[in-house]
Every structure is written in structure tokens, then in C-alpha cells.
Amino acid sequence: MNNSLKTIAFISGIVILAYGVYTLFKPETQISIGDVDLIETQDNTNSYITIAVGIVIVALSSIIGKK
Template identity: 60%
Template sequence: MNKPIKSVLLIAGIVILVYGIYTLIQPETQTSIGDIDLVKAQNNTNSYLSITIGIVAIVISSFAGKK
């Protein structure tokens, strides 16, 4: 695999991985109106998917050129 393609995969994998971790640990939305507290439950499916895609991209970029 060409070196530029490996570099792009590595950088994209790291960015997607960091984004997935950030969306996983960011606090859930909470709103208070007077005495009522409204809390929106966080769905982490997209975070897990982003983390997985980032890891796969990093692995592909690291093992692609080895024979």
C-alpha cells in the first residue's frame, strides 16, 4: 500500500477514535425547569461504532504494507 494512503488511514483512524471516545464520555444532557429535572438518556451506539471504525483503520494502516 502506498505511504500516503497509510498515513491518511492512520490520521483518520486516530481522529475517529478520539471523536468516539469524546462522544462516549461527554456528559448527558440535563435541563432543570423549576423543580422539574429533565434528563435525556445517552445512546452510546454511535460512539461504539466510531471507536471500532477508528481501531480498524489504525490496524489496517499498520499492517497493510507488511509481507
């Protein structure tokens, strides 16, 4: 049971980390109408939080089985 919990935590941490990196680097929305460029600025706060949570879960999964 402990080994399966460790594996599930590790895989979910990697998935969350990958999603955070994806949202950090995905292209910004840009609309061009003639000479006017409308660019939606990207707020990366949620991406940083998601990456941090993924790193914490991966780190905890490596500590779970050590006693």
C-alpha cells in the same frame, strides 16, 4: 504512494477514534425547572461503532505496508 496511504489511514483512524471517545464521554443534556429535572438519556451505540471503526482503520494501516 503506499507510505502516504498508510499515513492517511493512520491519521484518519486516530481522528475517528478520538471523535468516538469524545461522543462517549460528552455531558448529557440536562434541564432543571424548579424541582423537575429532565435528563435526556445518552445512547452510546453510535459511539461504540465509531470507536470500533477507528480501531479497525488504525489496525489496517499498520498492516498495509507489510508484505
